[in-house]
Amino acid sequence: MRTREDVAPFLDAFHAIGIGDNEPSWLTTHRSTAMERFAELGVPGRDLEAWRFTDLRLLTANPIVPVAVASGAFDATALEPYKLPARAHRLVLVNGRFEPALSQIGELPPGAWIGSTAEALTTRPELVRQVGLDSVDTTGAQAFMSLNAGLFTDGFILALEPGVALETPVEILHFADASDANAFHMRNAIVLGASATASVVETFAGSGSGWTNTVTKIQLAESARLRHVKIQVEAPEAFHISMLRASLAARAAYEVFTATLGARLSRQDMQIDLEGEGADLALHGTYLLRGDQEATLAPFVNHRVQNCHTSEVLKGVLDERAHGVFLGLITVSPGADGTEAHQLNRNLLLSPNARVDTKPELEIYADDVKCSHGATVGDLDEASLFYLLARGIEPATARHMLIEAFVGDLVETAGLEGALAEHARKHISTWFDRPEAA
Amino acid sequence: MSKVSNILEIAGLHARIADGREILKGIDLVAKPGEVHAVMGPNGAGKSTLSSVLVGKPGYEVTQGSVLYQGRDLLELAADERAREGIFLAFQYPVEIPGVNNIYFLRAALNAMRKHRGEAELDAAQFLKVVKEKLKLLDVGEDLMKRSVNVGFSGGEKKRNEIFQMAVLEPKLAILDETDSGLDIDALRAVANGVNRLRDPGRAIVMITHYQRLLDYIEPDFVHVLSDGKIVASGDKSLATELEQRGYAHLGSAA
Numbered sequence: 001m002r003t004r005e006d007v008a009p010f011l012d013a014f015h016a017i018g019i020g021d022n023e024p025s026w027l028t029t030h031r032s033t034a035m036e037r038f039a040e041l042g043v044p045g046r047d048l049e050a051w052r053f054t055d056l057r058l059l060t061a062n063p064i065v066p067v068a069v070a071s072g073a074f075d076a077t078a079l080e081p082y083k084l085p086a087r088a089h090r091l092v093l094v095n096g097r098f099e100p101a102l103s104q105i106g107e108l109p110p111g112a113w114i115g116s117t118a119e120a121l122t123t124r125p126e127l128v129r130q131v132g133l134d135s136v137d138t139t140g141a142q143a144f145m146s147l148n149a150g151l152f153t154d155g156f157i158l159a160l161e162p163g164v165a166l167e168t169p170v171e172i173l174h175f176a177d178a179s180d181a182n183a184f185h186m187r188n189a190i191v192l193g194a195s196a197t198a199s200v201v202e203t204f205a206g207s208g209s210g211w212t213n214t215v216t217k218i219q220l221a222e223s224a225r226l227r228h229v230k231i232q233v234e235a236p237e238a239f240h241i242s243m244l245r246a247s248l249a250a251r252a253a254y255e256v257f258t259a260t261l262g263a264r265l266s267r268q269d270m271q272i273d274l275e276g277e278g279a280d281l282a283l284h285g286t287y288l289l290r291g292d293q294e295a296t297l298a299p300f301v302n303h304r305v306q307n308c309h310t311s312e313v314l315k316g317v318l319d320e321r322a323h324g325v326f327l328g329l330i331t332v333s334p335g336a337d338g339t340e341a342h343q344l345n346r347n348l349l350l351s352p353n354a355r356v357d358t359k360p361e362l363e364i365y366a367d368d369v370k371c372s373h374g375a376t377v378g379d380l381d382e383a384s385l386f387y388l389l390a391r392g393i394e395p396a397t398a399r400h401m402l403i404e405a406f407v408g409d410l411v412e413t414a415g416l417e418g419a420l421a422e423h424a425r426k427h428i429s430t431w432f433d434r435p436e437a438a
Numbered sequence: 439m440s441k442v443s444n445i446l447e448i449a450g451l452h453a454r455i456a457d458g459r460e461i462l463k464g465i466d467l468v469a470k471p472g473e474v475h476a477v478m479g480p481n482g483a484g485k486s487t488l489s490s491v492l493v494g495k496p497g498y499e500v501t502q503g504s505v506l507y508q509g510r511d512l513l514e515l516a517a518d519e520r521a522r523e524g525i526f527l528a529f530q531y532p533v534e535i536p537g538v539n540n541i542y543f544l545r546a547a548l549n550a551m552r553k554h555r556g557e558a559e560l561d562a563a564q565f566l567k568v569v570k571e572k573l574k575l576l577d578v579g580e581d582l583m584k585r586s587v588n589v590g591f592s593g594g595e596k597k598r599n600e601i602f603q604m605a606v607l608e609p610k611l612a613i614l615d616e617t618d619s620g621l622d623i624d625a626l627r628a629v630a631n632g633v634n635r636l637r638d639p640g641r642a643i644v645m646i647t648h649y650q651r652l653l654d655y656i657e658p659d660f661v662h663v664l665s666d667g668k669i670v671a672s673g674d675k676s677l678a679t680e681l682e683q684r685g686y687a688h689l690g691s692a693a
Contacts (some may be wrong), residue, residue, distance in 0.1 A: 033652070252464060382496075384533050384535045386495060386496070387587075389517045389521070390521055390529075391521055392550045392551050393521075393547055396548060401546070402538070405536065405537025405586075406537065406539075408537055409536070
């Protein structure tokens with residue numbers, strides 16, 4: 001049995017800082033319920049299979065709780081390197097709170113709404129209901145999700161009515177400006193009506209040892225199409241936990257690309273349900289880690305109905321003492337015939353002290369399916385390396401070329417183009433700016 | 439004493455592979471600028487070991503003897519340094535490198551060499567000019583340049599790409615390792631034509647081959663027969679003809 005010891009600091013914080021003072025009373029009730037659920041669950045331990053490889057000791061040794069910081073003296077130029085190099089509906093969140101002065105949402109077509117979660121709670125009750133913020137989701141024993149439901153301050157919501165095609169990408173820039181430890185709990189939602197289309201780029205950056213804990217709910221109605229790019233380049237001392245829950249109706253397409261380069265400890269959970277026939281998921285991602293960084297990617301995909309497709313390619317590059325974890329699960333429900341699902345996790349270990357744990361799993365309860373899964377772990381190819389050296393290319397450059405080639409083709413295979421591709425490539429290439437350890 | 443006018447001077451070279459088996463048992467060979475040398479021999483004679491030792495491939499150990507390159511001790515240089523000093527190996531099995539663009543790779547190689555010589559690096563446009571010139575010289579299709587290094591190339595395209603790289607990098611010493619292997623007669627002719635165009639008074643070429651047929655297309659100045667880690671016979675190109683008629687066994691026993 002867990003004790004309440006590990007959750008006590010969070011409960012204290014919840015009562016102390018008065019989150020939700022000006023909120024509707026139903027929300028206050030929800031927050032209390034969520035905190036009770038969190039207290040029941042406790043911080044996940046390594047005895048839980050899904051958390052077996054994730055070392056949360058750094059996060060639990062000194063619990064990071066939200067601290068109210070006076071906003072104001074934020075230097076907006078810090079955001080520049082992280083902005084999308086194109087026109088965008090830009091929403092900036094600093095320390096977990098929407099900053100209207102730094103944001104530029106621009107003109108939206110009719111039927112489109114973009115704004116902060118806090119704003120929606122007070123001005124758009126029907127939207128709050130639509131995106132499901134009015135219910136406490138305590139399913140699946142997700143402790144950090146419950147903690148988020150209790151402590152969230154803000155976030156973003158994108159909602160498109162049926163048929164709305166948002167041409168300009170939506171850019172969400174999360175910046176943590178945490179000279180002292182602080183926690184940022186954000187709750188987001190993307191809801192696309194039938195045949196609506198959008199691109200959303202989320203970039204997480206910042207300084208200090210903050211803890212970002214986000215929950216994002218995504219609902220794609222029939223034939224809706226969402227391209228979602230997530231670039232996590234937080235400070236090397238930061239913590240990053242995120243939970244994404246998506247549900248796809250018939251023929252909906254969700255294309256997600258994720259790059260993890262930042263944070264001391266990060267974990268990205270995804271629970272994606274393919275609930276309508278012909279739904280299509282493409283997940284491409286990479287994690288490039290060094291020092292003592294640890295990153296976990298845990299995409300769980302559920303094929304609930306017939307004729308849905310999943311294609312997953314995740315590639316890791318681990319140097320020095322870094323630790324990468326891939327926990328991939330694709331479940332094909334009974335009767336979900338015609339499923340096609342492929343899952344691949346490839347890793348490059350550049351140092352004898354780097355480590356990777358990879359578990360690509362398939363659970364198939366239907367008969368007529370085409371599924372594959374695989375994982376590789378290896379060093380740079382010796383023959384390729386020698387070929388480059390034999391042409392006079394210096395060893396460090398040759399290694400750089402081969403590592404870049406290993407991850408670089410993901411941007412292409414993910415189908416990213418234009419500013420989105422440029423943005424992804426630019427942040428991936430920052431990994432090479434620091435000299436490799438000897 | 440070596441004369442600096444020699445490009446390559448191998449003396450009493452003994453080498454073994456990492457597991458300890460001795461492969462080269464005393465090689466002597468001198469190549470001057472402008473010369474083309476053919477090193478012939480049956481399988482297992484040590485041909486590939488010789489080329490590997492000359493270019494500094496890991497996994498080999500020199501136990502005795504010396505190799506001078508333009509009067510300098512070659513063996514103390516790392517593989518990439520040797521290449522920047524002007525040594526080029528045309529690989530028997532060119533390596534496929536997915537995700538590394540051919541033209542990007544070759545520009546990095548040429549610029550590494552130019553930087554080493556204290557010359558200005560070429561930008562993309564300047565490099566493209568060099569490439570176009572060499573493509574024309576060797577009759578290589580431009581589309582090869584747009585692909586990843588050797589990926590999806592036919593056997594002949596791979597070998598032609600090696601010779602194309604040689605044309606761009608303009609080495610002092612080119613070592614062609616079994617460049618004829620796996621080629622049909624048309625591909626062989628194309629590769630040989632390329633090599634012949636790259637014969638140069640300032641350049642030495644060492645061709646390593648099992649078969650005499652390559653020498654019908656690239657005429658060597660000298661032929662050496664390698665057998666069991668030693669050069670057992672040296673002569674002009676007539677030696678190759680003799681070899682073809684009487685076989686390696688005959689020459690090996692005559693030594």
